[in-house]
Amino acid sequence: MQPQQTFGRGGLNGFLDVDDLVDRIGLDEDEIAWRKEFIGFDEVDERRLSDLQPLVRANAETIADDFYENVLRYEQTRAIVDRSPKDVDALKQTQQAYLVSLAAGEYDREFFENRARIGKLHELLDMPLKQYIGQYGVYYDLILSRLNERIQQRVIDAIEEWVDDRDAEVEDGSLERLAGALGIGGGTESDEDGLEESFEATVRRTIDDGMMDVLSLLRIINLDMQIATDTYVDSYAQRLEDSIERRKRLAREVEDDVQGPIAELHDSSEVVARRAEAISDHTESQAAGITRAAGELNDMSAAVEEVASVADEVREESDRTERLAASGVDAADDALDELEAIEAATDRVADAADSLADRTDEIDDVVDRLDDLAERTSVLAANAKIESSRSDGNGSETMSVIANEVRSFARQTKADLAEIETAVEAVREDAAATVETTEETVARVDAGTDRVRETVDSLEAIHDSARETASGMEDVATAADQQARGVEVTAETLEDLSQSADTVASAAESVAAASQQQTASLREVRESVARLTDDEPTDDPPVYERLG
Template sequence: MDPAQTFGTGKLNEFLEVDELVDRIGLTEQELDWRKHFIGFDADDERRLADLEDLLRDNQTAIADDFYENLLGYEGTRTVIERSPKDVNALKQTQSAYLVSLSTGDYDQEFFANRARIGKLHELLDMPLKHYIGQYGVYYDLLLEQLNERIQEQVIAEIETWAAEQNETEETEGGLGGLAGALGFGGGSESQVEDDQQDGLEESFEATVRDAIDDGLHDVLSLLRIINLDMQIATETYVDSYAQDLEDSIERRKRLARDVEEDVQGPIEELHDASEEIAERAVAISEHTESQAEDTNQAATELGELSAAIEEVASTTDAVSEESERTERLASNGASAATEALEELEQIEAATEDVAKSAAALEERTDEIDAVLERLDEVAERTAVLAKNAKIEATRSGADGSAGGDASGNARTMGVIAEEVESFAAQTRRDLESIETAVEGVREDALETVDATDRTVERVDRGADRVRDSMADLEEIHDAARETAARMDDVAAATDQQARNVQRAAATVEDVAESADEVAAAAQSVAAASQEQTASLESVGEAVSRLTDAEPGTTRPVYERLG
């Protein structure tokens, strides 16, 4: 088998379809004809390349060795070589076959399809394009070195041929005379010498040299042209791979965009609706909070006024407590005076009973007082005065006792009355002993005295009852005043505590009002943020929608845009 057909047949070929690759990069016969015409590659180039086969075969091993020696000197290209399924020796054999194939191909679609396969294999090895294209520079050095030697040999051969022809024509010795003349060193015919002195080189010699060099350079140009076509096709495979990756990426992006749009659309709509609801609620919260702040401020004002009123009540309570304590003292004093008055009245009652007994005795002994009628009249008068004074004093004592009057004065008055009554009784007993004969005359007066005494006793009894009632009332008043004073102390303490609580409540309400103001401001901020969030969500939704807005087929392959 032709070595040109054996390279590039490694294991990586199972990972690619050459026909599909050729179709994808548009490598038709018409495209190849255009490319050849564009760079001037024609049948003459094919002939010249065929002439270079021996040169390439003879130097293929040396060129392959030098080629890989250079590639292995760089870490990047060495890493790519290490990824190849072939070892370096196998790669050198492949390289040698490739070199020979440059001069043995038919340069048709199949030939360039094989070139596309080779380029794709390099791309599958992840060889960067700069390495792949850059290695042609190494090729140029190695190939041109051999072509330069070939051109020099061709020029020398043409010069020798020209010299031989000149020797045959001029029959010069060894042909050196004609060559020397052509180079302007003398010799030759006189006309030739004159022409040489004018042009420098003999015209036919110069033409021979020029033709030889031109022919050699055309060989170089033919080799460069086929390498250029090779580079174009290889580059197309890289561009195709990039385009495939880009198209796959675009397709993935489109699928992802569609998936994202489908997945995100519902949540975005829900989030949009939720954001609108949050914004509305935030506005409502802000309004309620502002109203709450106003109500709280009003409550703080009212609590301040209530605190002042409670302080005033506390002050009044203190005054009432003091007055209750004074009332308690007065009631206690009144109760003591009533007790003393009651004791005096009891003594008067006892004395009155003694008077009644004496009057009874006097009635019994009225016969004895007839002789001393005048004295009895005087005694009756004194008794009437004393009774009157006692009645007046009893009445006054009753009145003063109920009103809490001067108990000591009443006691002295009642004492005087008692002494007078006792003196009267003693004198009466003495007088009765001496006036037993005057009983009838005195009986009526004695009876009147008894009646008066009974009335006095009754009045004293009534006064004593009233004093007892007054005393009971005073005791109740005293107890009530004491209880009132104690309760007023409790009220004062509770009022002070309430005042302190109200002050603390007022301070708390003020703090709440400030917090409500802050909450209102925060709620407004939340509402604004929610509105911004809603707008952002709308933008996100539009952006997600734009991911799939591009129409299919509007993205041209990269190699077309670079083409």
């Protein structure tokens, strides 16, 4: 029970079970008897303490005042007083009762139960044991100073009594007798030390009796201190047992709570260790790959520079192609104009061929008429020949000549007509061939014209494409330059990445090692947590043996 809970409840005694307390510390009749015997406390001590009761009662108030004056002088002990439900005056009254109880003369079980109760009340106030035991030193100073006065007074009384007894036996004066007892003046009854034996024995007996009173007081205070210490030890033991029980309970709870997570963490740590090893392997591979990639990028950088150079050449060639394509377009335009002129001339040739065919037809008509004339001339010549044969004289000869000439003319005319017909047929055939050739030429010219137009369109497209290609090649050249610079930067970056990958690989190896160590540590933690609830006895020596 905490002291703070006792304020305003009429003291701390209601929170204290004295019977349970003395049972726990084993304070029964036999234990009390053993403790008394062990320090030599007996009936004589009880009687002596009873004889001291008037002295204690007479000085209890002064001792209590001086005691609390000393207590209130120090901050630590004053804090204990402030926690008490009693005020200082009430505490002084309790202190006086306590002092009187030390000289009560009855030291039975009830007396020691009361000692235990007082000790426990101080412990409930959280008074440290050093303060509780230390206050007995204050008692020694306050009480023994009164006993010292009492002893001195009793020595004086004993001397005076001895002197009075000697007055009744001898007639010498008191001072002379005292001087003789002290060995002053060469008295005959003095011993070798110069003191009279009876006087010395009286003084020694009186001092010894006073010291026995002191010893009796010290013995009862010692028994009081034992009981008070037992109450503190009992409290400490209870706290220790409670702490041990809480520790065991907490250990069981901790074991229950962390067993699963530790097992999972142990498993995950093993997984992490394996993965860290895999990461290390992959990182090493990655570092090697990055190194190779850096080398390839260096080669690529050289290739890109070459591409940039070729791109410049291609750009120049593209410019030349553009110029040639422009010239080709112009030439194609001129050819198209020529083809159109040829087409026009071909049309005129076709018209002429048609006109020639018409004229040939007319020649055929003339030839037909001439052929008919030749036939008629032949007939006429024949008739003239016949008539010449019928006639005689010069007239017949003339007719014969005319007939021969006419026949010859007719033959010649037929021959010429045959030749003309042959020529006309040849002309007709040539004209037909010309017309056919002309038509074929016209068709070819049309096809050529279409192809030239297509060529012109293609050349124009080529021209446009060449222009775009030239512009694109400029962009390609620019991009190639940028790519070359980018590849150089990438190569440098890859070198940095390679170094970083090496660092990561090293770190991954460290992580793997640390994870393995963590796994081992977790295994030890799990075993340690399991040992928290192990109730088996240990090989440690008992506390009193360790304290030696």
